[in-house]
Each structure stands twice: as structure tokens, then as C-alpha cells.
Amino acid sequence: DVERSQAKTDSLPVEHLPHPKNDPDSIEQDVLSKVSYTIGADPKALTTKQTYRGLAWTVRERLIDSFNKTQEYWKSKDPKFVYYLSAEFLMGRSLTNAVYNLGLEGEYGEAIRKLGYSLEDLQDQEQNASLGNGGLGRLAACFMDSIATTDLPGWGYGIRYKYGMFKQGLDKGFQSMAPDIWLSAGNPWEVYRPELAYRIGFYGEVKDGKWIPAESVNAVAYDNPIPGFGTNNVTNLRLFESQPVNEFNLDFFNEGNFDEATQEKRRAEDISAVLYPNDATDYGRELRLKQQVFFVSAAIQDVIARFKEQHSDFNELPNKAVFTMNDTHPTIAVAELMRLLIDQEGLDWDNAWAITTKTLAFTNHTVMPEALEKWPVKVMTKLLPRHMEIISKIDSIWKGSLADRVKAQIEAEPKAEAKAAASEESSLVPEDTEAGEDPVDAALAKYGIICENPWEKGVKLVNMAFMAVIGSKSTNGVAAIHSDIIKHTIFKDFYEIYPEKFQNKTNGVTPRRWLAYCNPGLRELITKTLGSNEWIKHLEKLSGLKQHAEDKELQAQWRAVKQENKQRLAKYIKANVGVDVPTNAMFDVQIKRIHEYKRQHLNMFSIINRYLEIKAASPEERKKFVPRVCVFGGKAASAYYMAKKMIRLVTAVGEVVNNDQEVGDLLKVVFLPDYNVSLAEVIIPAAELSHHISTAGTEGSGTSNMKFQMNGCLILGTMDGANVEIAQEIGKENMFVFGVDAEDVPRLREERKDFKDYDPRWVKVMDSLLAGQFGDAEYFQDLVDNVNDMTKSNDWFLLANDFADYLRAQKDVDELYKDQDEWTRRSILYTASSGFFSSDRCIDDYAREIWEVEPVAVPSS
Ligand code: KOT
Numbered sequence: 001d002v003e004r005s006q007a008k009t010d011s012l013p014v015e016h017l018p019h020p021k022n023d024p025d026s027i028e029q030d031v032l033s034k035v036s037y038t039i040g041a042d043p044k045a046l047t048t049k050q051t052y053r054g055l056a057w058t059v060r061e062r063l064i065d066s067f068n069k070t071q072e073y074w075k076s077k078d079p080k081f082v083y084y085l086s087a088e089f090l091m092g093r094s095l096t097n098a099v100y101n102l103g104l105e106g107e108y109g110e111a112i113r114k115l116g117y118s119l120e121d122l123q124d125q126e127q128n129a130s131l132g133n134g135g136l137g138r139l140a141a142c143f144m145d146s147i148a149t150t151d152l153p154g155w156g157y158g159i160r161y162k163y164g165m166f167k168q169g170l171d172k173g174f175q176s177m178a179p180d181i182w183l184s185a186g187n188p189w190e191v192y193r194p195e196l197a198y199r200i201g202f203y204g205e206v207k208d209g210k211w212i213p214a215e216s217v218n219a220v221a222y223d224n225p226i227p228g229f230g231t232n233n234v235t236n237l238r239l240f241e242s243q244p245v246n247e248f249n250l251d252f253f254n255e256g257n258f259d260e261a262t263q264e265k266r267r268a269e270d271i272s273a274v275l276y277p278n279d280a281t282d283y284g285r286e287l288r289l290k291q292q293v294f295f296v297s298a299a300i301q302d303v304i305a306r307f308k309e310q311h312s313d314f315n316e317l318p319n320k321a322v323f324t325m326n327d328t329h330p331t332i333a334v335a336e337l338m339r340l341l342i343d344q345e346g347l348d349w350d351n352a353w354a355i356t357t358k359t360l361a362f363t364n365h366t367v368m369p370e371a372l373e374k375w376p377v378k379v380m381t382k383l384l385p386r387h388m389e390i391i392s393k394i395d396s397i398w399k400g401s402l403a404d405r406v407k408a409q410i411e412a413e414p415k416a417e418a419k420a421a422a423s424e425e426s427s428l429v430p431e432d433t434e435a436g437e438d439p440v441d442a443a444l445a446k447y448g449i450i451c452e453n454p455w456e457k458g459v460k461l462v463n464m465a466f467m468a469v470i471g472s473k474s475t476n477g478v479a480a481i482h483s484d485i486i487k488h489t490i491f492k493d494f495y496e497i498y499p500e501k502f503q504n505k506t507n508g509v510t511p512r513r514w515l516a517y518c519n520p521g522l523r524e525l526i527t528k529t530l531g532s533n534e535w536i537k538h539l540e541k542l543s544g545l546k547q548h549a550e551d552k553e554l555q556a557q558w559r560a561v562k563q564e565n566k567q568r569l570a571k572y573i574k575a576n577v578g579v580d581v582p583t584n585a586m587f588d589v590q591i592k593r594i595h596e597y598k599r600q601h602l603n604m605f606s607i608i609n610r611y612l613e614i615k616a617a618s619p620e621e622r623k624k625f626v627p628r629v630c631v632f633g634g635k636a637a638s639a640y641y642m643a644k645k646m647i648r649l650v651t652a653v654g655e656v657v658n659n660d661q662e663v664g665d666l667l668k669v670v671f672l673p674d675y676n677v678s679l680a681e682v683i684i685p686a687a688e689l690s691h692h693i694s695t696a697g698t699e700g701s702g703t704s705n706m707k708f709q710m711n712g713c714l715i716l717g718t719m720d721g722a723n724v725e726i727a728q729e730i731g732k733e734n735m736f737v738f739g740v741d742a743e744d745v746p747r748l749r750e751e752r753k754d755f756k757d758y759d760p761r762w763v764k765v766m767d768s769l770l771a772g773q774f775g776d777a778e779y780f781q782d783l784v785d786n787v788n789d790m791t792k793s794n795d796w797f798l799l800a801n802d803f804a805d806y807l808r809a810q811k812d813v814d815e816l817y818k819d820q821d822e823w824t825r826r827s828i829l830y831t832a833s834s835g836f837f838s839s840d841r842c843i844d845d846y847a848r849e850i851w852e853v854e855p856v857a858v859p860s861s
Contacts, residue, residue, distance in 0.1 A: 020062050024110035030058045031111065049185070051115060052095070052125035056188035059098050059108075060225075064191065066102070066234040066858075067225040073858045074153050078310055080319055082147070082154040082851045085299055085333060086326035087292065088137030088275070089144070089158050089237060090165075091129040091224075092677025094189045095122065096517050097145075101227040127182045128676045129189075130164035131239075131275060133635075134593040135703050136365050138509075138677065139478075139839075140326055142703075145510040146839040148228030148235045149537065151855035152847055157299035159291060160190075160222050160239035161275045168635050168674045170577075173651035175636055175644050179274075189224055190239070196221035197243070198301040200294050202383055211343065211386035217268040218243045219298030229512050230537045232858040240298045242271035280639055282379075289332075289375055289383055296333045299323070300340060314347060318358035322851045325362045325472070328373040331464040333360060334394070334471030335387040343386070349393075360472035361850050363505070364465065364486055365700045368597065372490065374461040377450060391462055395449040398470050402428070405497060406443045428493050447493045469494045469501070474850045476503040479701035479722040481742060503849060506725055507701040508842030511539045514707040515831075518681035521561035522711065526831070529554060540835035545828055555824040558712065562688065562827070569686035572679075573631070573670055579658055582665040585627035586817050589713075590691040591675055591683055594636040594643040597698040601783065602799045603630075603691050604649050606810055607669060608765045608774070611657050614666055622666065626814040629668045631683065633675030645783045647671065652774045680704070685711050688827075689736075689813060692717035693806070695797040697742035699723075706837035712827035714816075716809055718802070722837070729833040734826050738809035739802040748801055752794050759804040 020030065035041045035054030046054075074081075096119060099108045105119070112119055132138060140156065147154040162183065169176040197220045201213025219240040227234045244265040253261035270277075270287060271294050279285045303321055311320065325331050334356060341352035366372075381388045406428045433442040445451055449466045453459040469475045469491055477483030483504030487495040495502050516523045516536045527533045529548055535541040548554045566583045573581050590603050607630055614625055632650045636643030654669035672679065690708040692699075692715060699721035708715060709726055717723040718739040727735045740748060766788050769780045786793045787800055795801070816823055835841070847853045 019065055020058070022062070022104055022107050024107050024114070027058060027104075027107055027111035028114050030061075031055050031115065034058050046115075048117065048121060049125050051117060052122040053185065053188065055108075055112065055122055056095055056126070059095065059102070060188045062102055062104070063098060063189075063225040063227055063234055066227065066232055067223075067236065069232065069861070070234050070858050071236070074856060075310075077856050078320070079153045079856045080851075080853050081303075081321055082152060082847070082853045083299060083303055083321060083323045084140060084143060084147070084154065084156045084326065085296060085323055085330035086137070086140040086156065086158050087295070087329035088132030088326070089129075089140045089156060089239075090132030090134070090137035090677060091141045091144075091237075092513070092681075093123060093126040093128055095119070095126050097513055098189075098227055100517055101145075101148075101229045101512065103230070127185065128164075128678050129182060129187075130180055130676055131158065131161050133165060133276070135701070136327060139365075139507055139703055141677075142508065142510040142513075142839040143843060144226045144235070144237055145228070145512060146508070146843040148226045148233050149231060149510075149512070150840055150843055150847070151228065151231055151233050151857040152843065152853055153235075153856050154851075154853065155235060156226075156237040157295060157302075158237070158239050159272050159275075159295045160241045161272055162241075162269075163274045165275055165635065165676070166638070170651060170671065170673045173648055173655065175647045177638060190222040191225070193221040193223060196302070198240075198298045199245070200242075200297050202290060202293075204385065206385050206389060209343075211339075215267075216245050217271060217294070218245055219294060221298075221302070232860060238299070238302070240272065240295050242268050242294060244268035278638065286379060286383060289379065292329055293332050293336065293384060293387070296330050297336050297340075300333065300337055304340060304345075314341060314345060314355060315351075317355050321359055322853065323360050324846070324851065325360060325468055327363065327365045327371075328464040328468065331362065331373075331468040331471075332384075332387065334467050335384075335390045338390050338394075338471075339386055342390075356471055358473055360468075362465075362468040362472045362475045363478065364475060364491075365478050367482070367485060367490055367700070368698070373464045374453075375464065376453075377460040377462060380462055388462075391449065391467065394467065394470065399444050399448055402443055402447060402493065402497070403440045406440045410439060428496055430492075443493060465490070466494070469498075472501075474501050474503055476505045476850065477700065478505065478507045479725060480504050480506060481697075481719075481724050482700045482721060485697060485742065505842060505845050505850070506722055506836075507703050507706070508837050508839035509703050509706045509710070510839045511536060511710060511834075513681070514684070515710045519561075519565065519685035519711055521564055522558075522685065522831075525554075525557055525561055537840070539838035539840065542832050542835050545832035549825045549828040549832065552821070554828065555821060558824055558828055559820070562686070562712070565686040566688075569631075569682055570629075572682055573672065576672060577670055579654075579668060579670050581629040581668045581670065582627060585629045585665060585668070586688050586813075587631065587686055588628045588689045588691075589631045589683060589687040589708075590693075591631070591633040591672075591680060592702075592704055594634045594640075594646050596642055596646075596786075596797050597694050599693050599695065599797060599799060600632065600634070600646050601649060601787070602693055602802065602806060603632075604646070604653060605762070605765045605799070605803065606806055607657075607667070608653060608768060609761050609807065610810075611653070611660075611663065611667060612764055612768060614663050615660075625666050626817045627666050629670070631670055631672060631687075633672045633679060633683065635675060642783065642786065645780070649774075649780065649783065652776070652780075656774050680707070684708055684713070687711070687713040688817075688823075689714050689716055692721070692723050693739070694718060694720045695745065695802075696720045696740055697745050698797070706834065709830045709837065710834040712831045714813070714823070714826055714830065716813060725836070726833075729836055730826075730830055734829060736809045736813050738805040740798060745798065748798060749794065749796065752798070752801070753790060755790060755795070755800065758788075758800060759807075761807065762800055762803045 031054045032043045034057040038057050039053050041050040144156050164180040164182050166177040167180050197218040200219050202215045204212045204214035220243050222239050224237040225234045249261045277284045277287045279288050337356045338352050341347045429439040430442050430446045453461050477486050530544045570581050570583050650671040657669050684707050690713050692705045696718050702721040716736040787795045
């Protein structure tokens with residue numbers, strides 16, 4: 001049980017605690033004091049790392065100071081809070097962000113200079129907090145920044161993974177992986193709360209409606225203060241670590257059985273050890289479900305405990321708290337909140353259900369079937385028997401109401417056969433209902449929470465996304481096109497029954513980290529041009545740049561900033577992969593998780609085509625080519641065979657192209673290993689062209705597209721995800737758009753079975769790979785087969801289909817780059833049109849339209 005205020009401090013003058021002073025001299029003194037007494041180093045012989053650590057501790061103190069005031073103020077106001085439940089928070093580094101958000105960059109800058117460093121030098125010492133895979137986790141991190149900046153009472157909840165996203169290396173051009181030991185030098189950005197521990201149970205049995213778990217762990221809290229920009233508010237990301245209830249078994253130890261003595265500890269620590277343990281094994285799969293219930297249960301228990309300090313009527317809970325579930329990973333929250341309300345708080349089912357469905361909200365980020373989690377009923381029953389009972393009851397109530405509605409619909413159209421009804425737009429009967437199949441059974445089989453595994457007869461699965469839709473007050477997608485697609489595909493019947501639950505919330509990114517801090521040159525230029533830096537908090541003000549887009553003077557300065565950023569990246573490339581890249585070439589970038597649907601291989605095929613064209617050209621003709629530096633970055637999931645091949649494709653082509661004297665500086669291809677947040681902060685400001693080329697209908701939103709846009713990088717993209725809205729903002733004619741539309745994809749996939757219409761350039765590219773022009777032909781055989789041999793695969797992501805149009809768009813890119821004034825005009829226009837994609841706007845939309853949470857700003861004291 002959590003212990004709360006016992007100490008006799010009521011009469012102490014705590015309000016007169018010495019708050020840290022923020023003038024440069026005090027900061028410098030403070031750093032020296034921290035390196036001496038916290039780090040234990042000799043202040044006269046400091047290493048850069050020690051200086052960073054000492055400095056970080058001084059920032060930590062200032063954060064905690066404001067954090068305490070914020071939490072105290074909020075407690076006195078008792079507003080409604082949003083709780084962001086996410087298995088991932090991809091925070092990156094904290095130092096620069098914290099110093100700037102606290103508004104102390106001038107003071108810290110001076111203090112650091114006196115110590116002989118720059119903020120950037122010290123920042124480089126910090127490990128990235130890579131507690132996420134990609135877009136979904138980074139979105140959560142951007143949201144924390146915006147929640148703090150817009151003064152919303154809101155906390156994040158997640159897992160303090162001991163090992164984050166693996167470190168990626170290159171071993172002879174192939175991806176290699178090593179654990180990310182990010183906590184090795186300690187973590188000054190967190191506050192350990194050993195007194196805040198919640199018990200989490202697993203396994204066991206339910207007796208007389210009461211669950212007796214067979215195994216338990218403690219979820220212990222670490223608070224990560226999150227400063228807002230231009231506000232006194234500092235909010236909280238609370239991450240839980242899993243600890244054993246019994247640390248050590250002395251009896252086993254005394255018997256000489258060391259392994260057994262620490263077994264409970266190891267099992268407990270496994271839970272918060274790694275981000276997404278490999279789920280190829282049963283233990284891995286179970287561990288993943290354990291992680292989910294672990295942090296969700298701890299978060300809900302924590303919120304209920306605070307709620308009960310100030311309230312006694314649970315019907316008030318929806319007015320004080322909303323939990324938002326970041327994709328399916330936290331969706332066990334539906335069953336867990338029900339369980340806590342019924343079993344711990346004594347509410348009846350109907351009351352608990354009414355509260356649950358008003359307190360939870362769900363965001364879907366992807367339609368990729370492999371990401372929509374489904375847990376075997378067997379696993380769920382074993383690990384979480386009481387939750388499984390609750391889920392079964394929710395499922396049977398839902399199936400009852402779905403059956404009633406299907407029957408009513410059929411009766412309302414007495415003449416229509418099930419098949420005919422199925423072809424209607426608004427039919428609850430699945431379209432693929434076979435003739436003679438009972439339409440009610442068909443609907444239940446397709447949209448039941450518990451349903452049969454289509455690939456394994458007799459195996460029943462719990463569809464977590466369906467439970468989330470039913471158990472929450474709203475379901476949203478992350479870009480307009482994606483929110484539309486989910487209503488008509490994966491959640492079709494749910495949309496027909498609860499249309500009011502469905503919303504869109506187009507993603508956004510924080511302009512602090514992704515423009516103001518990572519691109520200081522552009523920040524200064526924008527501020528100078530607009531006459532103020534208000535845009536950092538009100539990004540729509542960037543539209544003021546539009547009227548200057550044609551100003552030649554501004555264009556020249558704009559280009560100079562880009563050039564400086566390109567030089568910074570070129571230096572990084574040289575230092576990390578040893579390739580000299582020309583900085584007068586176009587910097588052309590694709591950085592994101594490696595995935596077939598994101599089609600890095602389509603980009604590579606176009607690069608191979610470019611290479612073959614350069615080789616075939618005469619020396620005179622070669623002069624007409626626009627030189628390009630093509631930069632790739634991204635991690636492949638350890639079990640994703642084809643994605644690993646895609647990485648090797650990049651490095652293999654790079655090895656040939658970069659060493660070809662005839663090609664020289666006309667083309668360079670580099671793969672930068674270990675793509676992460678801080679590397680993105682170097683790449684994005686330097687990019688001139690970026691690729692967002694997923695097959696239409698497959699990318700939920702994309703968020704790096706927004707970051708590139710903000711930094712004045714032109715976009716080559718498909719009409720997918722948020723690209724559609726970016727095109728609307730900047731004008732479609734200003735973007736390089738290609739490829740089929742989402743609505744044509746299903747038909748084209750069908751037609752591909754007899755596809756013969758290969759572009760001759762495509763054929764040459766495939767031949768060059770199969771002839772071994774880029775090494776090991778055998779290795780690339782199945783990568784080629786997947787897109788080129790309809791007897792083996794059907795080019796599901798339509799690469800061959802989009803290839804010619806892609807090359808056409810690439811030509812448009814080259815032509816425009818030759819006109820640097822027009823290119824720069826567009827670059828300015830991109831930044832000027834990026835206001836909509838601020839996560840402040842996005843968070844404000846969530847706050848008003850889903851969460852119903854209002855800002856509470858801490859006044860200046
Ligand atoms: C799903 C399962 C496991 C791990 C990650 C996911 C995931 C990631 N689902 N969607 N995403 C991405 O989320 C981003 C933020 O909304 C989107 O921009 C992006 O398109 C999604 O692919």
C-alpha cells in the first residue's frame with residue numbers, strides 16, 4: 001500500500017525552500033557543485049561526460065522545482081486530467097529541449113561557455129531515450145511536449161524499459177543488432193519514487209468471483225518531468241519498472257541453490273526489460289501481454305488512488321479522468337478498469353460499464369493486420385483469468401446486440417437475400433458472406449471480440465481493437481484518409497452501429513524539437529523575417545512567411561541556412577560511414593522504419609535506374625544530371641526477413657555507386673546506421689527532398705513528412721496518410737505527387753495476377769540485380785521475385801505498378817532543382833504552410849473534441 005504524508009512538516013517553512021537561481025554565475029557554481037557532490041568528480045579535471053552529467057543535474061533541479069509547483073497547483077484546482085497510455089515514448093535527448101523550454105538558453109549558454117563548452121558539445125554526451133520503435137512512440141513524445149506547452153492537465157504513463165530499441169550497426173553492409181544500454185551512465189531526467197508501488201497480479205484462478213493471482217510483481221514509479229515551452233507548467237511522464245515482491249529467497253540460497261534464490265527477481269525484471277520482447281516464442285508472447293497489463297494496471301490504480309483522495313463517488317470519474325489508449329497495446333485497460341471498479345470498488349456491472357465507456361478513448365494508428373493485436377483466449381485465460389471472464393461477458397453482450405441489429409436489418413428488407421443486403425453500403429452483413437451462410441453468424445464471426453483464428457481451426461482469439469472500440473467513448477484515426485478508411489474497412493460494423501464514436505485527429509509534431517531547436521539557423525531567420533518568435537508557440541503564424549517567399553534576399557539567406565545544415569550532415573556522414581558527399585548535390589532522404597509498405601526498395605530501384613542512365617550517358621549528357629546524395633536510415637525488425645534485405649540493397653548499391661569513378665559526384669548512396677531521434681535532428685534540417693512513398697492506403701499518417709515540411713524540405717510522395725493534407729496546405733502542384741489512389745488499390749491488386757505491362761526501365765533494373773551487378777544475385781533473388789514474379793508473389797505493394805509514374809515525378813524534381821529560385825520559393829512555402837501540423841493544434845483538437853479537458857496554467861509566483 002502506498003504510504004502518504006506522515007512526517008510532521010506542517011509547521012516547517014517549506015514555502016521558503018531555496019529555489020535555484022538562474023543567472024549564469026549561479027548556474028556555473030551550481031554545475032561545479034553538482035559535479036563535485038552528485039557526480040563525485042574533480043571539478044579541476046572534468047571530462048566532457050562529467051560536465052554533461054553535472055550540468056544535467058542542475059537542469060533537473062530547475063525542472064523539479066516547476067514540476068512540484070505545477071502538481072501542487074493542479075491538485076488545488078482538481079481539474080479533469082488526460083492520461084496518455086502508451087507502450088512507447090520515443091523521447092530522444094532531454095538537455096537542449098529542457099534548457100530551451102525552461103527559457104534558460106541564454107543563461108545556460110553563458111555558463112557553459114565559461115566552462116569551455118557549447119550546449120551542443122554537451123548534448124552529444126547524452127544517450128537517447130529510445131523507448132519506442134518509430135512514429136507511434138515519437139508521436140507520444142511530441143504529445144507530451146504539447147500537453148505541457150498548452151497547459152493541459154495531462155500525464156503520460158508507460159514502461160521504463162531497461163533496454164530501449166536495439167542499437168543498429170552495419171556488418172559488411174548487413175544490419176547488426178546490439179542491446180541499447182541507455183541507462184549505463186544514470187538518468188538525471190527521472191525521479192525515482194520507491195514509495196509509489198502498485199501490485200500487479202498474473203495467473204492463478206478466480207474463486208467465487210475473486211481473483212487470486214499465483215504470481216505478483218510491484219510496479220514502481222519513475223517520474224520524468226516534462227517542461228512546456230513559454231509556460232510555467234511542467235507535467236509528468238510516469239514510467240513503471242517491474243520489481244519482485246520478494247527480492248531474494250534466503251532459504252534457497254542457504255541450500256546452495258543460487259538460481260532459485262533469484263528466480264522471482266529475474267522473472268519480475270523481465271517485464272520491464274526490453275521494448276517488445278521477441279514474440280516468436282510462447283514466453284515472448286506472454287511477456288508482451290504481461291507488459292501491457294503491467295503498465296495499464298499500474299496507471300489505472302495510480303489514477304484511482306489519486307481520485308479517491310479527493311472524491312468518493314465513482315460516477316465522478318469520467319469528469320476527472322480520461323485515459324487515451326495509444327493503439328492496441330494498452331487496450332487491456334477496458335477489462336482492467338472494469339475489474340478494478342467491480343472487484344475492488346464494489347460497483348455493479350452496468351455502473352462500471354457506463355463509467356468505463358465514458359473514461360476511455362482509443363486511437364488507431366495502422367490498418368496493417370499484423371499490428372492489430374489478437375491474443376489467444378488460451379493465453380489470456382492462463383495469464384489473466386479474471387480479465388478473460390470480463391472480456392467474455394463484454395463479447396456476449398456485444399454479440400447479442402450485433403445479432404439483433406443484423407436481424408432487424410434483414411427484416412426491414414424482407415425481399416433482399418443476405419447477398420443482396422451485403423452489397424448495400426450500409427449493411428452489417430459482411431460483404432464476403434457466402435451464399436447460404438447465415439448472415440448473423442457471418443457478422444458475429446467477423447466482428448466478434450472473441451473469434452476464431454482464420455488460420456488455425458478451433459483456436460479462439462481476443463480482438464483487442466474491437467474491444468477498444470466497444471469499450472471506449474471514441475475511436476480516432478491519425479489522418480483524414482486513414483480515419484475514413486478505418487470506418488469502411490477494419491471497423492465497418494462498429495461505425496455503422498456507433499457512427500458518433502468515430503473521429504479524425506490528424507497527427508502533429510512539436511515545432512520546438514523539430515524546427516526551433518534542431519535548426520537554429522532557420523529559427524533565427526524565421527524570427528527575423530516575422531519580427532517575433534511567437535510562431536514557436538503559435539505555429540500558424542508561420543503563414544506570415546508566404547508573403548516573403550519570392551523575396552530574393554530571403555531566398556539567398558534561406559539557401560545559406562540549408563547549406564550550413566548540409567555541411568553539418570556531410571561531416572556526420574564522413575565521420576560515421578566514411579563517404580565523402582558533395583554538398584552542392586541535392587540531399588535526398590528517406591528515413592523511417594524499414595518496411596515493404598513504405599517501399600524503400602522502390603526508391604532504390606529508381607536509384608539503380610539513375611545509375612544505369614548515368615553509366616549509359618556520354619560525358620556531355622552526364623553534365624545534365626542533377627547530382628544527388630541519397631541518404632537512408634531506419635531499423636528493420638529483427639524477424640523481418642525482407643526488411644533486412646532492403647537494408648542490404650541500399651548498402652550493396654552504395655558500395656558500387658560510391659566507388660564508380662565514372663559516376664563521381666553525380667550520385668552517392670549512403671545508409672546511416674542506428675537511425676534515432678537525435679540523428680533525425682541532424683538529417684531533417686539538411687534534407688532538400690524527402691520520400692514518403694507508401695502504397696496508398698497503407699500509412700496511417702506519417703509524421704516525419706511534417707518535420708521535413710517544417711524544415712523547408714520538398715516532398716516526393718503518394719496520396720497516402722497525412723501527405724494528402726500536406727498537399728492541401730501547400731497546394732498539390734507544389735508537391736511531387738505520384739502513384740495510384742487508395743481507392744484503386746484493391747482492384748489493382750486483383751488485376752496484378754495477369755500484370756505484364758512492365759516498364760522497360762523496370763526490366764533493366766531487375767535484370768541488373770539478377771545479373772549480380774550489385775553483388776550476390778542469389779541474395780536479391782527473392783526480393784526481386786516478390787515484386788516481379790507473379791507466379792511467386794503478387795507485388796502486394798504495387799511497386800511495378802507505380803514505378804513509371806515515380807520516375808516521372810523524379811524527373812520533375814530534377815527539373816525544378818535546376819531552378820534554385822523556384823526551388824527555394826517552394827521551400828519557404830512548405831515551412832509557411834506547416835502550421836497545421838503542430839502537435840499543439842492536434843492536442844488542442846483532442847482536448848476539445850475527445851478528452852474534454854481544459855488548460856490550467858500555473859501562474860507566475
Ligand atoms: C503498431 C504495432 C506495434 C508497433 C507500432 C505500431 C504502429 C506504428 N502503428 N502505427 N504506427 C505508426 O503511427 C504513427 C503515428 O500515428 C503514424 O504516423 C504511422 O503512419 C504509423 O505507421
